[in-house]
Amino acid sequence: MDISRRNLIKTSLAASAAAAAGITFGCKKKEPVQEPAAQQPQADTQNNNTVTVDKWVKGVCRMCGTGCSIYVGVKDGKMVAIKGNVDSKTNTRGTLCIKGMNIWKVAYHPDRLTTPLIRKNGKLEPASWEEALTLIETKFKEYHKKYGYDSVAYYGSGQCTTEESYTFNKIWKGGFGSNMMDGNPRLCMASAVAGYLSSLGSDEPAGAYEDIEKAKCIFLTGSNTSEAHPILFRRIARYKKDNPDVKIIVCEPRKTQTSLIADLWMPSLPGTDLAIFNGMAREIIKNNWHDKEFIAKHARFTSGDGSQASTFDEYIKFIDKYTPEYVEKVTGCPAAAVKQAAEWFAKSGATMSLWCMGLNQRSNGVWANNLIHNLHVITGNFGKPGADSFSLTGQPNACGGVRETGSLSHLLPGCKPVAVEPWRKHVESYWKVAEHSINPAKAINPKPGFPAVKLFASLGGENEQDKPVKAIIISTTNPAQTLPNLNKFIPNIKNAFTVVIDIFPTRTAQLASVVLPAAFLYEKGGVYGCSERRSFLTEKAVEAPEGTKPDLWIACQIAKRMGLEKYIAWSNEEDIVKMAEMAWNDYIGCTANSEKTLAGATYKRLRESTTGVQWPCPSEDHPGTYKRYVRGMDPIFDNPEKYGLKIPADADMYFYGRPDGKINVFMRDAEPKASEKISKEYPFLMTTGRVIEQWHTGTMTMRIPETASAHPNSFIEIHKNDAKKLGLSQGDMVKVESARGMNILPVKIVNMTLEGVCFVPMHDQKGNRMVNFICNDVVDATSGEPDYKVSAVKITKVSGPEKVDDRYVVTKAELDNPTFS
Amino acid sequence: MIIAASVLYFNEQKYDEVLKLIEKYKNIETHQQDIENGKIVITIEAENNKEIEDIEKDFTQHEFIIDLAHFAFHFGEEVDKVLSGGSVPDFDITKPFTRKRLQ
Numbered sequence: 001m002d003i004s005r006r007n008l009i010k011t012s013l014a015a016s017a018a019a020a021a022g023i024t025f026g027c028k029k030k031e032p033v034q035e036p037a038a039q040q041p042q043a044d045t046q047n048n049n050t051v052t053v054d055k056w057v058k059g060v061c062r063m064c065g066t067g068c069s070i071y072v073g074v075k076d077g078k079m080v081a082i083k084g085n086v087d088s089k090t091n092t093r094g095t096l097c098i099k100g101m102n103i104w105k106v107a108y109h110p111d112r113l114t115t116p117l118i119r120k121n122g123k124l125e126p127a128s129w130e131e132a133l134t135l136i137e138t139k140f141k142e143y144h145k146k147y148g149y150d151s152v153a154y155y156g157s158g159q160c161t162t163e164e165s166y167t168f169n170k171i172w173k174g175g176f177g178s179n180m181m182d183g184n185p186r187l188c189m190a191s192a193v194a195g196y197l198s199s200l201g202s203d204e205p206a207g208a209y210e211d212i213e214k215a216k217c218i219f220l221t222g223s224n225t226s227e228a229h230p231i232l233f234r235r236i237a238r239y240k241k242d243n244p245d246v247k248i249i250v251c252e253p254r255k256t257q258t259s260l261i262a263d264l265w266m267p268s269l270p271g272t273d274l275a276i277f278n279g280m281a282r283e284i285i286k287n288n289w290h291d292k293e294f295i296a297k298h299a300r301f302t303s304g305d306g307s308q309a310s311t312f313d314e315y316i317k318f319i320d321k322y323t324p325e326y327v328e329k330v331t332g333c334p335a336a337a338v339k340q341a342a343e344w345f346a347k348s349g350a351t352m353s354l355w356c357m358g359l360n361q362r363s364n365g366v367w368a369n370n371l372i373h374n375l376h377v378i379t380g381n382f383g384k385p386g387a388d389s390f391s392l393t394g395q396p397n398a399c400g401g402v403r404e405t406g407s408l409s410h411l412l413p414g415c416k417p418v419a420v421e422p423w424r425k426h427v428e429s430y431w432k433v434a435e436h437s438i439n440p441a442k443a444i445n446p447k448p449g450f451p452a453v454k455l456f457a458s459l460g461g462e463n464e465q466d467k468p469v470k471a472i473i474i475s476t477t478n479p480a481q482t483l484p485n486l487n488k489f490i491p492n493i494k495n496a497f498t499v500v501i502d503i504f505p506t507r508t509a510q511l512a513s514v515v516l517p518a519a520f521l522y523e524k525g526g527v528y529g530c531s532e533r534r535s536f537l538t539e540k541a542v543e544a545p546e547g548t549k550p551d552l553w554i555a556c557q558i559a560k561r562m563g564l565e566k567y568i569a570w571s572n573e574e575d576i577v578k579m580a581e582m583a584w585n586d587y588i589g590c591t592a593n594s595e596k597t598l599a600g601a602t603y604k605r606l607r608e609s610t611t612g613v614q615w616p617c618p619s620e621d622h623p624g625t626y627k628r629y630v631r632g633m634d635p636i637f638d639n640p641e642k643y644g645l646k647i648p649a650d651a652d653m654y655f656y657g658r659p660d661g662k663i664n665v666f667m668r669d670a671e672p673k674a675s676e677k678i679s680k681e682y683p684f685l686m687t688t689g690r691v692i693e694q695w696h697t698g699t700m701t702m703r704i705p706e707t708a709s710a711h712p713n714s715f716i717e718i719h720k721n722d723a724k725k726l727g728l729s730q731g732d733m734v735k736v737e738s739a740r741g742m743n744i745l746p747v748k749i750v751n752m753t754l755e756g757v758c759f760v761p762m763h764d765q766k767g768n769r770m771v772n773f774i775c776n777d778v779v780d781a782t783s784g785e786p787d788y789k790v791s792a793v794k795i796t797k798v799s800g801p802e803k804v805d806d807r808y809v810v811t812k813a814e815l816d817n818p819t820f821s
Numbered sequence: 822m823i824i825a826a827s828v829l830y831f832n833e834q835k836y837d838e839v840l841k842l843i844e845k846y847k848n849i850e851t852h853q854q855d856i857e858n859g860k861i862v863i864t865i866e867a868e869n870n871k872e873i874e875d876i877e878k879d880f881t882q883h884e885f886i887i888d889l890a891h892f893a894f895h896f897g898e899e900v901d902k903v904l905s906g907g908s909v910p911d912f913d914i915t916k917p918f919t920r921k922r923l924q
Contacts (some may be wrong), residue, residue, distance in 0.1 A: 006824070009895050010864040013826035014852035017862045017892040021828040023853045052895060078904065080897030083826075093828075095890040101825075102870055104896055110904045234888070243888065578844070706870040
């Protein structure tokens with residue numbers, strides 16, 4: 001690149017950065033650089049700039065659940081630049097993290113799959129799209145006939161677009177009359193969904209990210225925000241730096257980077273933090289810090305499953321055993337920390353809780369969620385700026401694409417259960433199921449399908465009588481690496497007729513009967529909805545590589561071949577962007593009368609918007625909703641009858657998802673009864689999680705050199721005292737073994753975890769470093785979410801340090817030879 | 822070659838130290854500044870993102886640096902290399918990883 005062009009690019013990008021940072025006056029440079037008038041910051045903010053790019057195309061980063069808004073720079077039909085969106089409400093000031101800035105390396109990676117593959121005589125061989133789709137059609141029709149409509153399943157992802165998930169959901173639940181479809185948010189978000197539904201009566205947070213900068217106390221629990229949501233963490237850290245009086249409390253087993261900004265770290269042995277939450281509640285009430293007025297107006301005390309009403313006095317009795325000293329004994333968290341946290345939480349004036357997989361991926365994940373909501377109710381920390389009980393998602397479209405479209409086995413669009421007859425009838429009617437379904441029942445099945453773990457346990461070959469699910473489409477996710485207790489599920493995926501849609505070879509693709517090469521987000525476009533109820537349109541920026549297809553196109557081809565051409569009206573559309581728009585319009589029409597309405601978020605509006613739209617948004621002139629359940633802010637209050645709800649005319653705050661408008665305050669025992677316990681044989685508790693540079697199973701991030709090099713392999717973190725007892729030195733190789741499976745991992749000796757607790761990240765694809773061979777497949781009884789956070793293991797030394805930084809990924813050459821060792 | 826445009830947030834009392842720090846790097850240029858509020862826009866030319874990360878690590882270890890927030894990246898040259906089918910060692914993950922190119 002010649003110097004003048006390089007200088008022009010620099011000047012142009014710098015102008016954008018200056019605008020983002022609010023610097024609007026003259027520049028002062030180390031070296032003089034020609035600065036054309038057109039490149040002034042005021043003129044450049046989001047406009048096309050042909051010096052740098054031909055066009056800037058709006059989109060969302062897809063590398064975590066934050067929903068950072070970006071612009072992709074396109075020149076000569078290629079992605080050549082990326083910049084943050086200054087207007088963004090998520091990544092404020094347009095800041096990007098390391099994963100986001102490397103997206104282009106994923107798009108242009110030579111490992112991209114570009115040809116459909118069909119397994120013939122044990123080998124995946126190149127095939128045409130026609131051949132692959134014909135095979136899928138033949139098998140699906142055969143299985144529908146032989147084994148019934150529930151024998152063919154779909155397993156989606158919080159990374160598919162909303163249009164894609166909605167279309168597959170409509171095909172399965174209405175077209176096939178089968179609820180045998182689930183998605184990977186079952187493995188990460190299901191407990192949050194069930195927590196919101198059981199406590200507040202409606203899924204997803206009441207507030208938004210902007211509560212961060214209004215909070216006086218931030219309670220981070222079960223979330224290593226600094227690594228899993230780096231841009232949000234940056235927001236929190238900057239806010240704390242500017243407002244040192246704001247209290248930050250971090251409650252988790254490891255003293256991670258997140259704790260660096262904390263005023264108080266509350267350690268807890270994996271699986272025990274419910275005792276801390278009950279203990280904080282006890283302390284709050286004992287000290288008279290609770291909000292009596294809020295409780296009187298908005299709390300419903302309940303025992304058991306929520307059906308039985310109880311009283312505040314009963315609640316006080318229930319939590320009485322959770323004295324700070326008792327909590328210290330069962331959790332490892334000092335009693336003084338429990339007292340301090342309770343005081344800050346209750347007395348700050350506005351407390352925001354943020355949590356993630358640390359609470360959700362547990363055998364008692366729903367209960368953990370309930371107890372966080374409890375704390376907010378008894379302290380009145382709902383419905384005011386800076387006060388909210390906020391679950392963070394792990395994927396960019398788990399909320400919008402899967403929760404809101406109801407693409408789980410028990411839900412329908414609008415996140416309402418299939419078992420709820422009035423809503424089921426509404427969806428049946430809207431979809432015209434009676435007219436179009438290929439299932440003779442001509443109705444949506446009122447019985448939920450199988451949640452992920454049960455679905456994969458029920459998957460198998462034709463000769464396996466005990467496995468009723470014979471075929472599955474798996475899109476944009478990698479269950480052969482992400483399911484817990486992998487030894488149990490890998491044979492099932494292999495034995496069934498498994499279709500994998502992905503952009504790269506994966507562990508799951510290695511087991512597939514058919515592999516379909518997919519288009520990447522920026523090659524097709526679509527809507528993502530992030531943790532704060534915000535839907536944002538990514539527009540198609542570049543053409544997809546030859547041979548690849550968008551998931552939506554694939555869904556439509558399947559629909560057509562299965563006799564659902566008229567039912568999926570967009571299946572005959574040629575242009576993927578129009579296809580997506582039609583799917584979106586169908587979706588927002590279907591959910592227009594639910595509290596999750598996005599009726600006002602038309603495609604036109606989403607195209608024009610640089611901030612996206614937060615539901616409820618009932619009309620095009622509605623700005624979207626920052627805070628739910630508050631009159632004057634939440635549009636549901638304006639016309640509750642439209643949504644089948646009743647809200648008293650004098651109620652300023654009303655939790656309308658619940659029949660009485662009050663939040664359930666549950667009496668939840670803290671003992672994790674279903675979680676694995678340590679024993680003489682397995683004396684350590686292992687927990688799992690993310691590292692900042694890697695995401696999910698490393699399918700993308702392990703192919704980005706910079707992120708791969710930062711964490712080229714998995715490892716086990718153990719406390720220095722445990723290492724000493726085991727005679728281990730830094731880097732020694734150890735066998736980490738549970739009752740289910742084992743890994744061979746290098747040791748990382750630390751002092752930031754509790755003794756007896758070890759940690760293994762989840763991204764490594766190498767067979768003997770895939771931590772889910774070790775993890776427990778016990779699930780939360782309500783949500784069906786697995787307990788990845790608590791496994792009892794033993795650790796034994798295998799050898800001294802070995803070189804394992806191989807940045808292993810499954811290659812195309814290895815698709816036929818899956819070795820998991 | 823990657824070009825990053827970033828905003829350096831710093832303690833406004835320490836402007837001279839910030840300039841000294843920036844001067845260490847030949848591949849960094851300063852652009853718009855708001856000294857009163859402790860903000861400088863810089864551009865970094867780098868072989869790859871790792872080089873940018875290393876600079877970030879170096880910067881943020883200084884007390885007077887509050888944050889280095891990346892805003893935009895231009896990587897057109899790198900994309901051309903990949904699409905032209907030329908050898909791009911960074912992508913060849915089957916070979917043992919070498920940090921040479923990244924340092």
